[in-house]
Amino acid sequence: MKNYLNNMDMDWFKRRLTIVMALTFAIFCLLVIRLFYLQVINGEKYRQLSANNCIRLQTIDAPRGLIFDRHGELLVDNRPSFNISIIPKDAKPIDATLGRLAAYAQIPKSELEEKLKKKKPFPVYKPVLLKADIGRDMLAAIEVNWFDLPGVVVGVNPIRHYINAQTAAHLIGYMGEINSKELKSGAFPKKEQGDFIGKFGVERSFEDILSGREGGRQVEVNSSGRIVQVLKTVAAEPGQNIYLTIDKRLQQKAESLLAEKAGAIVAMDPNNGQVLALASSPSFDQNAFVGGLSRKKWQALISDPRHPMTYKAIQGEYPPGSIYKIVTAMAGLEEHVIDRNTVFFCPGHYRLGNRVFRCWKKSGHGKVNLEKAITQSCDVYFYQVGQKLGVDRLAWYAKACGLGALTGIHLAHENAGLIPTAAWKKRKTGVKWQGGETLSMAIGQGYNLVTPLQMAVLISAIANGGYRYRPVILYKSVTAKGEVVKHFEKQVVGKLPVSKANLALIRRGLWDVVNGNRGTARIARLKDIEISGKTGTAQVFSRKAQESMKEKDMAYHLKSHAWFVAYAPSNKPEIAVAVLVEHGAHGSRSAAPLARDIIQMYLGKKEPSDTGQMVSLRQ
Amino acid sequence: MFDRRLVTYFDWGLLGLTAILATIGVVTIYSAVNAGGNTPQQTLYLKQIIWLGAGLIGMSACFMISYKRFDQYAMVIYFGCVALVASVLVFGKFVGGSQRWLAIGPVSVQPSEMMKVGLIIALAHHYSRHLKKDGLTLRDLVQPMMIVSLPFVLILKQPDLGTAMMLVLIAGSMTLFCGIGRRTFILIATAGAVSIPVAWSFLKTYQKQRILTFLDPERDPLGAGYHIIQSKIAIGSGGITGKGYLEGTQNILSFLPEQHTDFIFSVLSEEWGFVGAGLVILLFLFILLWGLSVAHKCRDPFGILMSVGIVAFIFWEMFINIGMVMGLMPVVGVPLPLISYGGSSTITIMVAIGLLINVSMRRFMFE
Numbered sequence: 013m014k015n016y017l018n019n020m021d022m023d024w025f026k027r028r029l030t031i032v033m034a035l036t037f038a039i040f041c042l043l044v045i046r047l048f049y050l051q052v053i054n055g056e057k058y059r060q061l062s063a064n065n066c067i068r069l070q071t072i073d074a075p076r077g078l079i080f081d082r083h084g085e086l087l088v089d090n091r092p093s094f095n096i097s098i099i100p101k102d103a104k105p106i107d108a109t110l111g112r113l114a115a116y117a118q119i120p121k122s123e124l125e126e127k128l129k130k131k132k133p134f135p136v137y138k139p140v141l142l143k144a145d146i147g148r149d150m151l152a153a154i155e156v157n158w159f160d161l162p163g164v165v166v167g168v169n170p171i172r173h174y175i176n177a178q179t180a181a182h183l184i185g186y187m188g189e190i191n192s193k194e195l196k197s198g199a200f201p202k203k204e205q206g207d208f209i210g211k212f213g214v215e216r217s218f219e220d221i222l223s224g225r226e227g228g229r230q231v232e233v234n235s236s237g238r239i240v241q242v243l244k245t246v247a248a249e250p251g252q253n254i255y256l257t258i259d260k261r262l263q264q265k266a267e268s269l270l271a272e273k274a275g276a277i278v279a280m281d282p283n284n285g286q287v288l289a290l291a292s293s294p295s296f297d298q299n300a301f302v303g304g305l306s307r308k309k310w311q312a313l314i315s316d317p318r319h320p321m322t323y324k325a326i327q328g329e330y331p332p333g334s335i336y337k338i339v340t341a342m343a344g345l346e347e348h349v350i351d352r353n354t355v356f357f358c359p360g361h362y363r364l365g366n367r368v369f370r371c372w373k374k375s376g377h378g379k380v381n382l383e384k385a386i387t388q389s390c391d392v393y394f395y396q397v398g399q400k401l402g403v404d405r406l407a408w409y410a411k412a413c414g415l416g417a418l419t420g421i422h423l424a425h426e427n428a429g430l431i432p433t434a435a436w437k438k439r440k441t442g443v444k445w446q447g448g449e450t451l452s453m454a455i456g457q458g459y460n461l462v463t464p465l466q467m468a469v470l471i472s473a474i475a476n477g478g479y480r481y482r483p484v485i486l487y488k489s490v491t492a493k494g495e496v497v498k499h500f501e502k503q504v505v506g507k508l509p510v511s512k513a514n515l516a517l518i519r520r521g522l523w524d525v526v527n528g529n530r531g532t533a534r535i536a537r538l539k540d541i542e543i544s545g546k547t548g549t550a551q552v553f554s555r556k557a558q559e560s561m562k563e564k565d566m567a568y569h570l571k572s573h574a575w576f577v578a579y580a581p582s583n584k585p586e587i588a589v590a591v592l593v594e595h596g597a598h599g600s601r602s603a604a605p606l607a608r609d610i611i612q613m614y615l616g617k618k619e620p621s622d623t624g625q626m627v628s629l630r631q
Numbered sequence: 632m633f634d635r636r637l638v639t640y641f642d643w644g645l646l647g648l649t650a651i652l653a654t655i656g657v658v659t660i661y662s663a664v665n666a667g668g669n670t671p672q673q674t675l676y677l678k679q680i681i682w683l684g685a686g687l688i689g690m691s692a693c694f695m696i697s698y699k700r701f702d703q704y705a706m707v708i709y710f711g712c713v714a715l716v717a718s719v720l721v722f723g724k725f726v727g728g729s730q731r732w733l734a735i736g737p738v739s740v741q742p743s744e745m746m747k748v749g750l751i752i753a754l755a756h757h758y759s760r761h762l763k764k765d766g767l768t769l770r771d772l773v774q775p776m777m778i779v780s781l782p783f784v785l786i787l788k789q790p791d792l793g794t795a796m797m798l799v800l801i802a803g804s805m806t807l808f809c810g811i812g813r814r815t816f817i818l819i820a821t822a823g824a825v826s827i828p829v830a831w832s833f834l835k836t837y838q839k840q841r842i843l844t845f846l847d848p849e850r851d852p853l854g855a856g857y858h859i860i861q862s863k864i865a866i867g868s869g870g871i872t873g874k875g876y877l878e879g880t881q882n883i884l885s886f887l888p889e890q891h892t893d894f895i896f897s898v899l900s901e902e903w904g905f906v907g908a909g910l911v912i913l914l915f916l917f918i919l920l921w922g923l924s925v926a927h928k929c930r931d932p933f934g935i936l937m938s939v940g941i942v943a944f945i946f947w948e949m950f951i952n953i954g955m956v957m958g959l960m961p962v963v964g965v966p967l968p969l970i971s972y973g974g975s976s977t978i979t980i981m982v983a984i985g986l987l988i989n990v991s992m993r994r995f996m997f998e
Binding site: 021022024025026028029032036037039042046047048050052054055059061062063065067069075136137227228230243244246248300337411449540571 | 713724764830849852853860867868869870883884886887901904908912916920926928939950953959
């Protein structure tokens with residue numbers, strides 16, 4: 013190759029090496045000068061700073077995002093909470109300081125010592141929380157005497173305030189202290205022991221959106237821990253505000269309708285899956301969770317026989333009762349087991365082998381076609397459809413309607429319900445599927461279990477022409493500065509397995525349920541709004557045994573659950589509702605009027621004019 | 632094969648300097664993990680002694696065989712290291728979000744550390760055959776650039792920015808030592824000056840933020856900035872004579888992050904003051920000048936260039952680490968050679984010094 017250094021030219025190397033040595037030496041001089049500057053020239057200054065460990069970090073909590081309803085009505089905000097903490101290093105002698113603090117704040121000293129002991133081992137220069145959310149009186153007593161309380165700091169943290177106690181409590185959820193399992197999971201990288209996170213409902217589902225980012229301050233403190241100056245501040249980044257799809261008025265209406273009862277009401281916009289109300293009764297007070305719930309209160313809540321801590325709208329699993337006849341009818345039509353003209357005779361009972369299955373109407377419905385069967389909820393008709401279909405075909409249609417599976421709503425703890433098949437029973441119990449069980453299943457009793465939300469999604473799909481939308485609760489999320497970050501998008505998760513013509517037949521039947529002369533839900537009629545729906549009664553106890561008792565004598569927990577699903581207006585639906593009243597006995601009497609009132613409120617009066625800033629979200 | 636002169640010419644000075652620094656390291660690590668009560672890492676100083684023992688074996692292996700063999704097998708060594716680095720991306724375990732460690736039985740090693748030595752040998756091998764009197768041209772730089780970028784990209788993928796940058800610094804120093812032609816130098820400088828603003832405009836906001844914070848830790852007052860302040864307080868408060876061994880309050884109260892690795896110099900300075908810290912810096916100066924004098928006495932280009940590379944390696948790690956803890960440099964996770972706790976880094980440094988000793992003791996071969 014060309015003019016490379018081929019022969020040894022050692023002088024060339026030596027010259028360069030000498031330059032490198034000189035450079036190295038020069039840079040070392042720089043390091044020594046810096047060291048001299050830090051240790052000798054500024055040594056005294058740094059020695060003082062280190063003596064009290066004066067430069068410290070303080071965290072600034074990020075205000076959690078607010079929660080609004082779809083019209084911008086505030087549901088949850090934050091309020092300041094004053095907390096007393098102690099920095100052990102500054103509080104010396106710590107015992108005497110604790111004694112004085114106990115005297116000023118009128119807290120037993122033993123309580124404070126207990127708190128301190130529990131937090132051991134604590135870093136001596138970091139605040140240890142002694143008492144959270146103190147009142148104004150205590151705050152004043154401590155502030156007045158602060159010179160006497162070295163190392164005692166009063167911090168202000170924003171904490172949750174649930175404005176309408178009990179309203180949408182399950183939906184909004186609550187917060188609690190992060191536990192060690194959650195800390196280890198890695199899902200909350202920025203949280204540490206003692207931090208609160210959303211544990212249930214929206215507070216949990218949207219934790220990452222709501223929580224924002226913690227800020228902090230570099231401060232210089234004096235020997236008793238008082239801040240001398242703030243050196244640097246990184247502002248906390250507030251969490252995003254979220255707007256739920258629910259309508260607060262409708263939600264409250266649903267809750268008041270369920271007052272004194274146990275049950276759930278789900279209202280949805282059938283055209284996009286937006287959930288308008290998602291109520292569960294009885295409710296609970298989320299504000300009780302803010303400072304951490306006492307064991308006793310928690311025990312009382314979870315041992316209540318009416319299960320206030322269960323979100324019945326998405327967690328409650330009930331037999332669907334006669335509402336399931338919609339699915340049976342659909343399967344029968346699509347599988348050509350029946351058509352619109354098929355007629356069965358109902359004498360009030362149906363015999364299969366040596367067993368007799370009753371219709372709810374003892375005297376029988378006489379000649380019944382599909383429309384009449386739906387309208388009057390004739391059991392005998394559907395027994396025969398079910399028998400012709402068999403359990404597994406029926407189950408396939410139920411699953412295609414979204415039953416027995418999670419709806420995909422963005423809430424934790426949703427339950428899937430259950431749609432049994434022959435194989436499922438064999439696996440579960442080891443016993444073969446019995447023909448009679450198919451009959452029970454065809455009218456929605458037996459092993460079938462559904463949630464009110466699934467029923468709402470189903471009736472929405474019936475209403476909108478067959479589209480199953482994923483139920484959505486987040487309408488949008490907005491930063492503190494007002495930029496919209498996430499916005500609702502409708503998402504089809506499935507289509508009902510039914511033709512247009514057959515769906516129209518079913519809808520005709522559902523219209524008759526409310527508007528026909530012999531419909532089971534005539535009680536739900538409204539003067540100027542046409543409603544379609546279906547009643548259901550889910551037995552918790554065998555019908556025969558029930559008949560031997562008078563209804564009013566029956567113990568509460570033995571009464572049937574009452575169902576009603578509906579949509580309105582019948583020809584161009586804008587709202588779909590599912591109502592379940594636990595142990596409400598009859599769908600028509602206990603559940604249908606509730607759905608009617610919800611529909612009336614929603615459609616009777618258009619959007620409230622007082623909020624103004626949001627136009628109608630309904631199409 | 633064995634030559635009596637090898638014993639006569641053995642470089643006891645280098646070995647002695649290494650031993651002194653390593654001892655200071657163990658003593659300081661003991662303080663970093665033991666002062667101020669129980670820490671879960673109490674016995675790390677014992678582990679460091681084991682690493683030093685392993686390092687000594689690696690070092691001996693490196694001066695037993697003539698460095699001519701390293702020249703001969705340079706590319707084999709280089710590609711062996713590259714293969715190890717690449718295998719980390721496949722088999723390596725994740726620690727704290729990056730994939731740097733390869734588990735071999737009970738111990739974990741960082742092949743990227745060994746890569747530094749592999750790169751020095753490969754570049755010395757290449758440049759020793761391609762030196763030019765009036766400097767390297769752009770074309771001459773293509774091959775060295777490929778030699779650097781292969782491991783550079785692999786290590787950046789782990790991601791380990793600190794080690795990747797160290798490769799560039801070592802290679803850059805060796806290249807400058809070889810000399811770059813004036814025109815080429817101007818060309819590279821201009822290209823760099825132009826491309827930086829262009830590249831900057833393509834970065835996302837958060838990436839810009841991260842780079843700015845890297846260059847100026849004060850921008851992150853709750854993270855790196857705070858650590859640097861505490862480190863400066865630790866060093867400064869040591870004063871002239873220090874607070875005494877095991878008496879450093881910043882160390883005891885855990886105000887220093889990574890006190891047994893990256894911030895070990897702060898612990899040392901707090902306890903021993905200007906006298907002790909200055910002495911350690913002086914020892915580093917000795918070892919580097921000693922290394923350069925080895926190159927000075929060497930009579931073959933490969934030996935000289937390898938020695939220069941090793942000196943550059945030790946120099947940059949030491950300068951960046953001490954500069955960082957004193958607040959002169961960006962905050963990068965670079966250990967202080969021979970002092971910081973760490974298996975792979977300690978063994979690598981000792982292997983590198985072993986190569987220096989190798990060159991030193993075989994200088995007679997050209998006389």
